[in-house]
Amino acid sequence: MLELKGIRWQLESGEEILKDVSLTVPDGKLTVITGPNGGGKTSLAKIIAGLEKPTAGEILLDGKNITDWDITERAVNGIGYAFQQPVRFKGIRVRDLLELAAGETLTEGEMCDVLGEVGLCAQEYIDRDVDASLSGGESKRIEIASVLARRNSKVLVFDEPEAGIDLWSFTGLIDAFEELKHKHGEALLIISHQERILDIADNIIVIADGKIRMQGDKDEILPKLLAGEKGNKCPLGKDKKGGMQ
Amino acid sequence: MNDTTFSLLSILSDDFNGTYNGAFNIRENSQCAGRRSTENIKIESKTDEPGLDIYIKPGTKGETVYIPACVTHGNVDDLVYNDFHVGEGADVVIVAGCGVHTDNDEEAKHNGIHRFFLAKGSHVLYKEKHIGTGNGTGAKKIDPVTDAYLEEDSVLEMDTVQISGVDSTFRKTSAKLGARAKLIIHERIMTDGDEKASTDFSVDLNGEDSGVDLISRSVAKGSSHQEYHSRISGNCRCTGHSECDAILVGNGTVNAAPELFAGNIDASLIHEAAIGKIAGEQIIKLRTLGLTQEKAEEKIIEGFLRG
Numbered sequence A: 001m002l003e004l005k006g007i008r009w010q011l012e013s014g015e016e017i018l019k020d021v022s023l024t025v026p027d028g029k030l031t032v033i034t035g036p037n038g039g040g041k042t043s044l045a046k047i048i049a050g051l052e053k054p055t056a057g058e059i060l061l062d063g064k065n066i067t068d069w070d071i072t073e074r075a076v077n078g079i080g081y082a083f084q085q086p087v088r089f090k091g092i093r094v095r096d097l098l099e100l101a102a103g104e105t106l107t108e109g110e111m112c113d114v115l116g117e118v119g120l121c122a123q124e125y126i127d128r129d130v131d132a133s134l135s136g137g138e139s140k141r142i143e144i145a146s147v148l149a150r151r152n153s154k155v156l157v158f159d160e161p162e163a164g165i166d167l168w169s170f171t172g173l174i175d176a177f178e179e180l181k182h183k184h185g186e187a188l189l190i191i192s193h194q195e196r197i198l199d200i201a202d203n204i205i206v207i208a209d210g211k212i213r214m215q216g217d218k219d220e221i222l223p224k225l226l227a228g229e230k231g232n233k234c235p236l237g238k239d240k241k242g243g244m245q
Numbered sequence B: 001m002n003d004t005t006f007s008l009l010s011i012l013s014d015d016f017n018g019t020y021n022g023a024f025n026i027r028e029n030s031q032c033a034g035r036r037s038t039e040n041i042k043i044e045s046k047t048d049e050p051g052l053d054i055y056i057k058p059g060t061k062g063e064t065v066y067i068p069a070c071v072t073h074g075n076v077d078d079l080v081y082n083d084f085h086v087g088e089g090a091d092v093v094i095v096a097g098c099g100v101h102t103d104n105d106e107e108a109k110h111n112g113i114h115r116f117f118l119a120k121g122s123h124v125l126y127k128e129k130h131i132g133t134g135n136g137t138g139a140k141k142i143d144p145v146t147d148a149y150l151e152e153d154s155v156l157e158m159d160t161v162q163i164s165g166v167d168s169t170f171r172k173t174s175a176k177l178g179a180r181a182k183l184i185i186h187e188r189i190m191t192d193g194d195e196k197a198s199t200d201f202s203v204d205l206n207g208e209d210s211g212v213d214l215i216s217r218s219v220a221k222g223s224s225h226q227e228y229h230s231r232i233s234g235n236c237r238c239t240g241h242s243e244c245d246a247i248l249v250g251n252g253t254v255n256a257a258p259e260l261f262a263g264n265i266d267a268s269l270i271h272e273a274a275i276g277k278i279a280g281e282q283i284i285k286l287r288t289l290g291l292t293q294e295k296a297e298e299k300i301i302e303g304f305l306r307g
Helices: A041-049 A071-076 A094-102 A108-116 A136-148 A167-184 A195-199 A218-224 B003-012 B280-287 B293-306
Strands: A002-010 A016-025 A030-034 A056-061 A079-082 A155-159 A187-191 A203-208 A211-217 B023-028 B031-036 B041-045 B051-056 B061-071 B076-086 B091-101 B108-118 B123-133 B140-142 B145-150 B155-164 B168-177 B182-191 B196-205 B210-220 B225-234 B238-248 B253-262 B267-276
Touching: A002 A041, A016 A041, A016 A056, A016 A187, A016 A211, A030 A041, A030 A167, A030 A195, A041 A071, A041 A079, A041 A155, A041 A187, A071 A079, A071 B280, A079 A136, A094 A108, A094 A136, A094 B293, A108 A136, A136 A155, A136 A167, A167 A187, A167 A195, A195 A218, A203 A218, A211 A218, B003 B023, B003 B061, B003 B091, B003 B123, B023 B041, B023 B051, B031 B041, B041 B061, B051 B061, B061 B076, B061 B108, B076 B091, B091 B108, B091 B140, B108 B123, B108 B155, B123 B140, B145 B155, B145 B182, B155 B168, B168 B182, B168 B210, B182 B196, B182 B225, B182 B293, B196 B210, B196 B238, B210 B225, B210 B253, B210 B293, B225 B238, B225 B267, B238 B253, B238 B293, B253 B267, B280 B293
Parallel strands: A030 A187, A030 A203, A079 A155, A155 A187, B023 B061, B051 B076, B061 B091, B076 B108, B091 B123, B108 B140, B108 B145, B123 B155, B140 B168, B145 B168, B155 B182, B168 B196, B182 B210, B196 B225, B210 B238, B225 B253, B238 B267
Antiparallel strands: A002 A016, A002 A056, A203 A211, B023 B031, B041 B051
């Protein structure tokens, strides 16, 4: 179980991105964080994985305070994190990345299983470099696979896994998340705007303007998700009666 | 052969098992320490200068010839001229390599001048590894010169590696390509400490539809310095691509000067270059997979030099 208590984070410029965020990601459940862009969701994921250090607050993993742990220490102790923007390498193959993630040599069958979960055929991909020759969707799927390949994970964080993934592969991904939830019992945290991911959530947390706007059971949150949301206002006032014509 | 040669040969090629399968010539401190010719590959000593003529019969397929050279102590300045005559339609692997070792303060130096004559339609995979070993303060130097002449429809793939221990190297590679000939070069150099490595390529694309793909990957660690210069001359309808990527670690420095000459309206030439430290996000990604900072850097460099 992962708990965040009173997390605050600000940029060097002093702008506060996260303003006192407290939440719990329970084991065996899928928690989805959603909310408008720029609300602080990715910052929160980076703080969980240790890429950023909060200016205040505590992070607890199974009750243990891990706030001061670095990225490696958190990873070794079971925190997995799939980047929103996958990183590209020169000379590191898909096979290498998956084996580094698993911490051991993988058989072709094992690579087939993990790549299959993101809709890729192992035979076509394991010897390809994780570089710019991969399309956006392909590199995104390999990024997700690298997290699925981790062993002994306790908390898995996926930052917008749907971005760049086509409709057909997406179904496979939804299945993979559901399977993770039921089979392995990790605490799953997905940042997403995708309705189908929200649909399979157990809990939904809405973050806007660096704060939790609401959180709770999916059935309770989903119906009121967009209540009170307004689209961006037109700076020229075109959206107002009698505004600029 | 002496023990140092034995251990250098073991580093230079995985195929070495005390001897080689196929044709070979082992050069040790300017002397021949073993040779075997086969029915299709004849190795003969030159009579006018130090070195070998290696004759590969037309149509030879699937054979490998090994031509390693070792300098195992200081105060040796070895110079050798090796000419490879590859017959029409042959398809072979040539494994060269050079190990220099010194345990004292005297210089150990090897200059290998290799010429490749590829007849029509032949294909050669040339693998070369350079290494320096020993705790002596004497400089370990390797200055190879490679000149390749590719007749029409021939293909030369050069796969060259210098990973560690060579204090100073100056590599000079030139090639002239006939119609539809292809040259593919993968060069990898890693330097550390005060080592210096300089590499210079000159490729003339003279035959219609000839092409070159030149990929250089280098890592400069410590206070080492590397120089890269390439000149691709597209003198006809042809394609040329060069890519020079370097990673800097510590106080390493790299100077890259790629040059393209298009002497024909149908010459299509591209150069790509990138020099810098390891991208921070690459290290972070591998750390999120449980690697330490040091291990992540090591894996990134290992992959970079393999690719």
